[in-house]
Structure formats: structure tokens, C-alpha cells
Amino acid sequence: MNQNTPSARDGTTPLTSSFDRYLQDKGKGRGGDGGNYRRNAARELDWFAEWAAGGRGNDGWTGIVPDDANRDPTFGDLDERVFREYARHLAGDRGLKQNTVQTYYRYISAWCGWCVNEGYLEAHYAQRASAMAPLPEDDGRKPGDQQAWTSEQRHALTRHVDERARDAVEAYTTLPVDTDPLDKQRARYAALKAARDRALVFVLAYTAVRVGELLRDPNDPRRRGVRWEEISLDDGSMDVYRKKQQWDAASLPDPVISPLRSYRRLMDPLTERWPVFPTFDHRTLSGLVRDELADRGERPEAINEKRSEYARDLLLALDEDIRPPSITTDGARSILQRLSEAAEIDIGHPKHDYLAPHGGRRGMGEVLVRAFGYTVAARYLDNSEEMVRERYSHIEAGELGDVATEALNEIDPMNL
Structure with a gap:
């Protein structure tokens, strides 16, 4: 153990004294200041600290500090019983779904493991079976992240934005010669906005690129949004900063090329360093x-x-x-909310009342798996084949069901 690292054995090191260093280690970008994981972990650590101090618990909950001590919670107060109680709190006191409980507990468990490595704790209490016993079973799904655009939804949305952009561009390009300059500018602005929205929808619908790889993430300085210099319309490719923390080429299929080319011609930026999707x-x-x-x-x-x-x-x-800066990932969600409502698309999803960005990627994954199998889909989605098989297991289950039906029909048709 590093001699400069505080020791928890004397029970005097406050829990919160480790948070900044942990978050810096887990953060992204220069100085570890960015990243969605850092932001989410910070939120859950703050919640855990407040709970440990006696807040956010059941009626009568006084925290993990002994009643006769007037201080903040320290590492000396932690043991597996504390994490068991916190697991019970997550599962019962916050009204969370079972997979969300698992996700939130993992943030605290990861911090606990880091504390062991750094010398703050002697054992990884959060991973002990007795500590995890109150956690509900994980159903294997991401919380609320299961929407997939159907073919009907994809066609309805792309048709809507295409018609809207065509009308706006035609209205601008067919203005009389003597049109007032400001009126002409307003028409160009409307055409640019409609063309940008069309290009964004087509990219999300057909490339299966993650929205965080395409647009600006305020929590990760490396994700500043794709620029025109990173797109080759002739080659049908786009360089993006992948989830695996490296640059890689993503494919631009034929349906995406024309909207991007038309939009690029209308925008006509002075340099290729302009964001493709500016705010x-x-x-x-x-x-x-x-x-x-x-x-x-x-x-x-x-x-x-x-x-x-x-x-x-x-x-x-x-x-x-x-x-200007690129629109953010939240900005893209707002755009899709507006467009989904304007296109009057039937969503039919328990959580989302609009076509969310991740649904475009997941919907394209469905198409690829059904058409070409898991191996090709995994390459296009920039995921492992194992992960793709897990996330689209319902497709294989359905196909096996068809095989079973056919087998029964051949062997024992009286059962059908």
C-alpha cells in the first residue's frame, strides 16, 4: 500500500474524501473531467454518502455512524452489512426497476473495489454474497433502452423529413430575383434547418452509429460532433470516435448519401472543419x-x-x-421528439413517446440480423458477435420456433 494513501484501519478517513480521486480515474478526456460514467457515478456516490450519513433512508434511519459519534461516515464504518442494507434500500425505498437497481448498485460496488486497490478498504464488501442478497435478479435488459424503430416507423419518419426538406429547399431556390435580401435569408435558414434535420434522421435511421459518436457530448470533450472533413460521400464512409475509445470508419449506405450531399451543397461552409450538425x-x-x-x-x-x-x-x-458547436445528444432527442410528433407516428412504447435515437440503431440491427446473420450485423454495429446475439436473441428464438413447428409438421402433423 502506498504510504501516502489514507488507511481505513483506524476508522478516521471520511468516505467522501475518496470521491474526487475515484471519479478522476474513471473519467474521460484530459484530467478525467468528462464522460457519462463519471457523471452517473458521481450522482450515485453522492446518494450513497447522504444515505450513509442518515438521509434518504426509511423512517428512523440514522445512518451507519454510531449514535454516540458526531462525525461524517468513514471507511471504518463500512462492512458487508452496510452494503447489504444499501442494496435493500435501493431495492425497496427508491421505487426503481429491478435492472436499474442492479445498475445503481454496480456504481457503488465499482467504487468499493477501487477503494480496496487504493488501500482505503481491506476487502471488497460490496461483492460478497450476503451484501448482494437483497438485490433483485437482473432480467438482462438495459433500463428503458429497448425501443427499436420498425420498418413502418422508419419509413414514416424519413418520408416526413424528406418531404419537409424538399419543400423548404424548393421554396428557397425558386424565390423571385427581386426578393428582399432578408426574406431570402429567412428562406435559406428554413431550408438549412429542414435539410439538417433530414440528414440527421437518415444517418440515425440507416447507419446504426451511436448518437454519442455522431454528436457532441458535453460530458466528454473528445466527442465534439462529426465534422465535414470526417465524411467522404464518394467513398460512403464517416470517421467517428467509437465507444471503444478510438477512431474508426463507419459506413454510409446509399439512402444517406443524397440527403447529406444536398445538405452540404446548401450549407456550403468555408472550411471542412464545420460541424455537420451545428446547433x-x-x-x-x-x-x-x-x-x-x-x-x-x-x-x-x-x-x-x-x-x-x-x-x-x-x-x-x-x-x-x-x-458553432455541434448539437448535443440531448438536442438530437429534442429534434426527434418534435419530428415524431409532426409526422404523427404511432410509437407504441412503454417509456418513449417519440422515436429515440438509440431506437434507430437497434432497428437497423434487427434488419441486419434478419438479413445477413449475427456476424455481419456485429461488424456493422461495431459490437462483438456475442453481444449482438444476446441483444437480438428474440430473433433466433423466433427462427428456432419456426424450425420446431416445421419439424412437428413433418414428424407428427396431428399435433398441429
Whole structure:
């Protein structure tokens, strides 16, 4: 054990003193400041610390500190009985689904294992059978993450965004020559937004790329959203930063090429470093344009005058090569909510009332498995074949059911 590492054996090291270091080790990016895992783990550690101190428990719950001690919980207070009680709290006191309980407990268990390695604890109490006994069985599914776009839903959404983009682009490109410049800019802006939405939907629907690989994740500085320089429409490929923490080429099938090419021609950015899916948020773009022009030496009066010549700051940003950030993964969900409602798509899902981004990927996985089998689907989805077989096991089960029916029909038709 490192001599500089606090020891829990004397029972004086507060639990919370380890949190920052643990989260830094588990975080992504420079300094370990980013990543969804870090954010989720921080939330659950804070919850665990509050529970251990006597909050968030049942009526009368006083925490894990002895009644005669006036201090915060320390590592000396931890044993397998504490984790057993916390497992019981998760399972019964928070109203969580069984697989969510398992997920939240794993965050605390992972921290406990790290504490053993770092010398804060002598044993991995959270992994002992008695500690885990109150946890419900995991049904093998991700919490609420089972939506898959059906062929009907995919066609309905892509048809809607295609018609919407075609109408907006035609309205812009067929304006009379003497149209007021600001009116023409408004028409271009509407066409750009519709074309961006169409391209985004087609990419999510047909490439099976994870939304976090395509767009900006505020919690991971390495995921800043795909840029035009990372897309080759001639080769039908796109470089993305994969879940496995490395850059890789993703395929762009034929249905995606035309929407992207039309959108790229309409946007016509000055450099290839522009994000493919920039934010259209007015407040963000307004602040960005003001700050960037000021940094270039423009005076406030000149900036205001220049902005008054444009119907939207996005168009000024295009002309001045002021690159906005990509939309975020949450932004994509908002866009899909809006489009799903506008297209009047029947969702029929217990959790989602819109076509969520992950549903596009999962729906494409269904198509690939049924058409080409698990091996090809695994390569396209950038997953192991074992994982694909697990997540799409219902397909194989259905096919085996058909085989069984056919066998019974051949051997003992009277049973059918």
C-alpha cells in the first residue's frame, strides 16, 4: 500500500474524501473531467454518502455512524452489512426497476473495489454474497433502452423529413430575383434547418452509429460532433470516435448519401472543419458571433450593424467562418421528439413517446440480423458477435420456433 494513501484501519478517513480521486480515474478526456460514467457515478456516490450519513433512508434511519459519534461516515464504518442494507434500500425505498437497481448498485460496488486497490478498504464488501442478497435478479435488459424503430416507423419518419426538406429547399431556390435580401435569408435558414434535420434522421435511421459518436457530448470533450472533413460521400464512409475509445470508419449506405450531399451543397461552409450538425440555438449563436467578432477586433457598433444585415446569426457565422458547436445528444432527442410528433407516428412504447435515437440503431440491427446473420450485423454495429446475439436473441428464438413447428409438421402433423 502506498504510504501516502489514507488507511481505513483506524476508522478516521471520511468516505467522501475518496470521491474526487475515484471519479478522476474513471473519467474521460484530459484530467478525467468528462464522460457519462463519471457523471452517473458521481450522482450515485453522492446518494450513497447522504444515505450513509442518515438521509434518504426509511423512517428512523440514522445512518451507519454510531449514535454516540458526531462525525461524517468513514471507511471504518463500512462492512458487508452496510452494503447489504444499501442494496435493500435501493431495492425497496427508491421505487426503481429491478435492472436499474442492479445498475445503481454496480456504481457503488465499482467504487468499493477501487477503494480496496487504493488501500482505503481491506476487502471488497460490496461483492460478497450476503451484501448482494437483497438485490433483485437482473432480467438482462438495459433500463428503458429497448425501443427499436420498425420498418413502418422508419419509413414514416424519413418520408416526413424528406418531404419537409424538399419543400423548404424548393421554396428557397425558386424565390423571385427581386426578393428582399432578408426574406431570402429567412428562406435559406428554413431550408438549412429542414435539410439538417433530414440528414440527421437518415444517418440515425440507416447507419446504426451511436448518437454519442455522431454528436457532441458535453460530458466528454473528445466527442465534439462529426465534422465535414470526417465524411467522404464518394467513398460512403464517416470517421467517428467509437465507444471503444478510438477512431474508426463507419459506413454510409446509399439512402444517406443524397440527403447529406444536398445538405452540404446548401450549407456550403468555408472550411471542412464545420460541424455537420451545428446547433441552431439563437442564444448560443448570438453569443458566439458577438464574442468571436470582438476577438477579431470589431467594435460593438460594427458588430451590431453587421448582425442587422442578417436574418439569423447562423448565416453570418457561415459567411465569417465562425464555427458553432455541434448539437448535443440531448438536442438530437429534442429534434426527434418534435419530428415524431409532426409526422404523427404511432410509437407504441412503454417509456418513449417519440422515436429515440438509440431506437434507430437497434432497428437497423434487427434488419441486419434478419438479413445477413449475427456476424455481419456485429461488424456493422461495431459490437462483438456475442453481444449482438444476446441483444437480438428474440430473433433466433423466433427462427428456432419456426424450425420446431416445421419439424412437428413433418414428424407428427396431428399435433398441429
